[in-house]
Amino acid sequence: MQGDRYQHLYSWYVLLSLLDEDSPFASAFVEHPEAGAADDVTLHPRPGVSGASRYVQVKWHVDHRALYTLEGLVETVGRGRSLLQKLFAAWKSLCGQGPVEVWLVSNWPADPELGRYLQGRDWRFTEDFFVEPATGALKAARARWLEHLDVEWEVLRAFCTDLRLRLGFASMAELEERVDERMRMHRLRQGPEPRALALDGIREWIEVGGEAKRLDREKLHVFIRDRGLLAPRTDTPGVGMWIHGWARRQWREPPAVELDWTSHFDRDTRTVPTEAIWRERLLPELRKARLRLASRPAEAVIDFRGKVPLSVSLAVGACFPELAGDRFRVEQPTRGETMLWRSDAKPTQRQLHGTEREGAPDAKDLLVVFQLTGDAEPDVERFLASHPQRFRVILVLEPDGGPHDSAVGSDGDAVAFAVLARELIRQARVRWRTATTHLIPYAPAGACLFLGQRLNAMGPVVAYERTAAGGYVPFLTVETG
Numbered sequence: 001m002q003g004d005r006y007q008h009l010y011s012w013y014v015l016l017s018l019l020d021e022d023s024p025f026a027s028a029f030v031e032h033p034e035a036g037a038a039d040d041v042t043l044h045p046r047p048g049v050s051g052a053s054r055y056v057q058v059k060w061h062v063d064h065r066a067l068y069t070l071e072g073l074v075e076t077v078g079r080g081r082s083l084l085q086k087l088f089a090a091w092k093s094l095c096g097q098g099p100v101e102v103w104l105v106s107n108w109p110a111d112p113e114l115g116r117y118l119q120g121r122d123w124r125f126t127e128d129f130f131v132e133p134a135t136g137a138l139k140a141a142r143a144r145w146l147e148h149l150d151v152e153w154e155v156l157r158a159f160c161t162d163l164r165l166r167l168g169f170a171s172m173a174e175l176e177e178r179v180d181e182r183m184r185m186h187r188l189r190q191g192p193e194p195r196a197l198a199l200d201g202i203r204e205w206i207e208v209g210g211e212a213k214r215l216d217r218e219k220l221h222v223f224i225r226d227r228g229l230l231a232p233r234t235d236t237p238g239v240g241m242w243i244h245g246w247a248r249r250q251w252r253e254p255p256a257v258e259l260d261w262t263s264h265f266d267r268d269t270r271t272v273p274t275e276a277i278w279r280e281r282l283l284p285e286l287r288k289a290r291l292r293l294a295s296r297p298a299e300a301v302i303d304f305r306g307k308v309p310l311s312v313s314l315a316v317g318a319c320f321p322e323l324a325g326d327r328f329r330v331e332q333p334t335r336g337e338t339m340l341w342r343s344d345a346k347p348t349q350r351q352l353h354g355t356e357r358e359g360a361p362d363a364k365d366l367l368v369v370f371q372l373t374g375d376a377e378p379d380v381e382r383f384l385a386s387h388p389q390r391f392r393v394i395l396v397l398e399p400d401g402g403p404h405d406s407a408v409g410s411d412g413d414a415v416a417f418a419v420l421a422r423e424l425i426r427q428a429r430v431r432w433r434t435a436t437t438h439l440i441p442y443a444p445a446g447a448c449l450f451l452g453q454r455l456n457a458m459g460p461v462v463a464y465e466r467t468a469a470g471g472y473v474p475f476l477t478v479e480t481g
């Protein structure tokens with residue numbers, strides 16, 4: 001497993017070079033179908049660029065009990081082939097296609113007898129390796145290589161000219177640092193979670209096979225966007241709005257608007273303000289905040305910060321609708337990493353599936369369960385049992401792949417789900433002719449905020465909060481027009 005991880009980390013490190021404006025390479029493969037043992041990751045030059053295709057074998061060793069040696073490269077285990085035979089066979093099958101380089105990349109270093117013949121500049125064999133006649137250990141090793149590969153000297157010389165031995169390469173931790181550095185250079189997110197997303201993509205390409213394993217710059221850009229790997233834009237001016245609900249916190253930049261609602265909330269008991277307090281006090285304060293922020297520059301986003309219930313995030317979004325041109329930049333914890341999600345992020349291709357269940361024929365209300373990061377079904381069933389004959393239809397919205405804690409990987413995912421949720425809710429309202437929409441959210445706060453921005457022309461929407469006992473209670477009503 002460590003070997004696969006090291007291989008995929010190195011592959012991602014190499015693939016990122018395709019993003020360089022001056023990269024000499026146009027495309028790459030992971031596990032090239034025709035490269036034999038040198039198939040782990042390959043790079044292919046741009047049309048019209050003089051250069052060799054690069055075919056790489058990656059070998060990981062869990063400790064440093066041994067070194068690569070002139071003799072060790074021809075050692076075999078049982079009836080298997082030696083490492084040199086594998087690399088030679090790959091080279092022999094590829095060299096007829098044009099200039100090639102066959103690379104061995106490994107964290108094991110070379111011993112002095114082999115290392116003295118490897119150039120520090122480019123990992124090629126030095127001219128001394130090709131000297132005729134050879135003497136000493138080199139003479140014996142070359143003779144063994146010739147016999148082992150069953151070739152003449154000119155063929156061995158051509159093979160060794162195209163061979164690159166990049167030995168003593170980075171440890172796992174060092175390779176992670178190099179990957180992060182290259183991701184930073186291309187304005188991508190760094191750290192364990194973004195690296196895990198990238199490696200998951202490589203495994204998927206290999207599993208699908210065929211053309212999925214061939215990458216170019218355009219396909220990489222699509223993958224980076226869809227997996228939410230782009231670092232958040234920080235150059236866009238913003239004005240801060242803080243709302244303190246479950247807890248009071250301080251952030252770096254002072255806000256233009258700050259609302260302290262902590263006296264109405266208690267996280268331990270899941271106490272929330274009554275509908276009357278929301279309608280008569282908190283909602284008017286939120287509307288005043290919108291008026292105060294209306295004079296912000298047109299290009300400025302609203303930097304929203306706050307520890308609040310999901311329904312409050314939904315209500316904030318509804319008070320600052322997308323149709324009015326309001327754009328948010330909000331903190332969102334994602335798999336141990338706090339990201340800045342934007343409400344104007346480009347939607348990914350993720351899909352949201354709606355399942356409808358008919359309820360009471362005479363009822364007029366629609367119940368929507370917006371569950372992205374967890375399964376709310378047990379609590380919802382208890383809620384329905386205590387409200388018989390209340391809903392005309394129950395609409396459950398789930399992401400492709402089902403709800404789980406990492407189902408929403410980026411702001412692009414969150415925007416896609418919000419857009420699709422609005423359309424599925426609208427269709428259900430029309431089809432079942434319902435009056436009031438009741439909404440139970442089980443999703444990231446950012447996704448609830450973005451959904452709230454898009455709940456226009458939906459009539460009254462009653463948002464629910466989960467109680468300490470595991471049930472749901474109506475918290476606030478949002479008038480969406």
